[in-house]
Amino acid sequence: MPRISAAQRRQDFVHAAVEVIATHGIDGATTRRIAEQAGANLAMVHYCYDSKEDLFADVYEFVVGKFRDLTTTVDPQAPLEQTARKMLRDTMEYYVESPSFAVAALELINWARRQHGSRGIALFDQALEGVRSTLREAAGDRDIDDATTDEIASTIAFLADGFAVGWITYGDRDLAEKQMKIADSVLESWLTSRLGATNHRTPRRRRAASR
Amino acid sequence: MPRISAAQRRQDFVHAAVEVIATHGIDGATTRRIAEQAGANLAMVHYCYDSKEDLFADVYEFVVGKFRDLTTTVDPQAPLEQTARKMLRDTMEYYVESPSFAVAALELINWARRQHGSRGIALFDQALEGVRSTLREAAGDRDIDDATTDEIASTIAFLADGFAVGWITYGDRDLAEKQMKIADSVLESWLTSRLGATNHRTPRRRRAASR
Amino acid sequence: MPRISAAQRRQDFVHAAVEVIATHGIDGATTRRIAEQAGANLAMVHYCYDSKEDLFADVYEFVVGKFRDLTTTVDPQAPLEQTARKMLRDTMEYYVESPSFAVAALELINWARRQHGSRGIALFDQALEGVRSTLREAAGDRDIDDATTDEIASTIAFLADGFAVGWITYGDRDLAEKQMKIADSVLESWLTSRLGATNHRTPRRRRAASR
């Protein structure tokens, strides 16, 4: 067994945990299985982490970070509607691209809710907050209040979560493609009716750096 | 310790299991906890059920039945749009009314997917099929093909599942009320753009009793 | 369920127990299985017997009685050698005829030894004693001391037990027939060398009725 830095080992365990959680569920993700998946000794898990709980906390952070990435890699010049749709699409596409992540994320949400109550909310809040702030940026100088961006963020979350549940249940890529289109059209039509079909195609002028 | 009929005990165990699953998750739903919740002895579980698996199968049936009820208690005279929105609203309202059910349902979906593969899909399929057939009934003599009713069913599922995830995570009733309104408006605007804003308010003439 | 006399019920349980012991072993003979085999309710076992132990004691008596029968139904006129061989043959034949009995008998011997020590010996002693006394009867006025009849009894037991082990292991009737012949020839040749090849075909004169 090659000597690997502790930091690398921890990363390996996090990724291994995602896979194992996806395959066996959060409670089927035993330390033994995670160690095996990571190609490490069982005792190594507790050498790198004080407890399984600690490892899962890291996995949790990893998932949160992923969501953060998915909601910040947007075109700062794009209008609100386009930005909203892109965030939804990117998220759904990443779910499809990485089913393990999708499953693990939902499992971790449940886990966090059960184990930590408020912490479960925190993931949601952080992810939603990312969406919200991105939306506010994209709103630019248009007259859109926070309540509205909140609603949009909620809707994106609805659709993304709903899509995830269906996708991980069926695991059918072709079906998923169709569902993504439906979700997109749902969001589009709702945005139109919510924000009006007007000027959102108007090229935007001002643009400050985001974040 | 009153002597209760085995049939009644089985019902008790099913309800107890829903509660315990909601609180501790599907894997935290140990026979001991379920027995305790049902006010019964641990061995009693195995007097009523051959195995924990068998009990869970009953819980599963219970959830499927609930979804069936939620998608069939509609006004057969009502137009498609109204029926669709009612199914979504009823489902969400039942989730809010019975958070345990909401959590347990999501947990069971994951459980069924992991343990039984196709069976997990079956729950979804059955629930969706209920929605679809109700929609087809409601379509009446309007010219709406099956692909469209399928899309509508999918969208209802999206929004219901997405709502559920948010509701069980936050557990905030006021927030849930807002989310329900958003989900309803999302569905409404999408239906309008999908089906057209036309005659669906026209009183429907023909309509024999279904089933 | 017809009302059956308690005595009959107990007999049913004994026979059921023999079958179940033969199939599942002494420890696999659970009260539930015995009740099922007897077509009775589980609680009925404890209605007829204070405990499983008590039932088994009855089964034990049943087996002992069977061995007694097998060693007393002989021709009182026959010479010693013939009587000895007949007892062995009858026993082996009954084993073959009733494999359940054969298995159950061996299981019960082990059970009695483990549970009761001296009681296990008792079965053996009773069976051997039956053989011995029958042999002494058959010895008639020939000059054969008790040590010799003991030896003969032992040898019969050897061969019968050894045959039983092989028979219940293979369960092959054709093989069993061959083994029976071998056992018989072994006994015959040993008796010849032990008692001498002399007058044992001489018709016997005296003969008082035995019991």
Add this chain to the structure above:
Amino acid sequence: MPRISAAQRRQDFVHAAVEVIATHGIDGATTRRIAEQAGANLAMVHYCYDSKEDLFADVYEFVVGKFRDLTTTVDPQAPLEQTARKMLRDTMEYYVESPSFAVAALELINWARRQHGSRGIALFDQALEGVRSTLREAAGDRDIDDATTDEIASTIAFLADGFAVGWITYGDRDLAEKQMKIADSVLESWLTSRLGATNHRTPRRRRAASR
């Protein structure tokens, strides 16, 4: 608590299992008792073996190996009759020397028959095959066909098994010594009548070491 290699621990468990099986029977040989007998923790059993079944398979192998040893450590120069009698005597002597082994062997035969059907036969077959091949070796250039060696092997098995049943039932060493003599004389006289009293004492010439 000394740290012992897993291989050693497995050996310990096998020996412990033999003792426990001898004392409590095959079904009374619980993992807890075996662990206790081996001076180990209960969970240790499952650290060394995947299941109790696996442990028992090892015990089974151990017994088979013992029988193999008992039927192969013979004088390759000795004549058939002597070899046959030695195998029987050695087996009986080992039974007396190690009563636990004797009991465990009989219990395992029953266990294997119940649990595995053909596997139970396998033990017998292997042991018998050892006897047979040793006899064939010992037959040398004498004109003895396979049917005859088979018969002899059967007779040895008869007598050994029959002796075992008596010995483990009574547990009386003095009695056992007498029984061994009887068994030996039975075998001797039968061999004489079966093979003829002729040349088997003639020194054998040819005979290279086998294997």
Add this chain to the structure above:
DNA sequence: AATGAATGAGGCTTCATTCAT
């Protein structure tokens, strides 16, 4: 840094037995 050995707690299940009707 790494790992084989070890363990207490708790999981599901089965059993003989008793209770109440």
Add this chain to the structure above:
DNA sequence: TATGAATGAAGCCTCATTCAT
């Protein structure tokens, strides 16, 4: 007489965790 309902003890097995090297 007969039987469904109920239970405590004990079975096998798995888990996260720790110890010793």
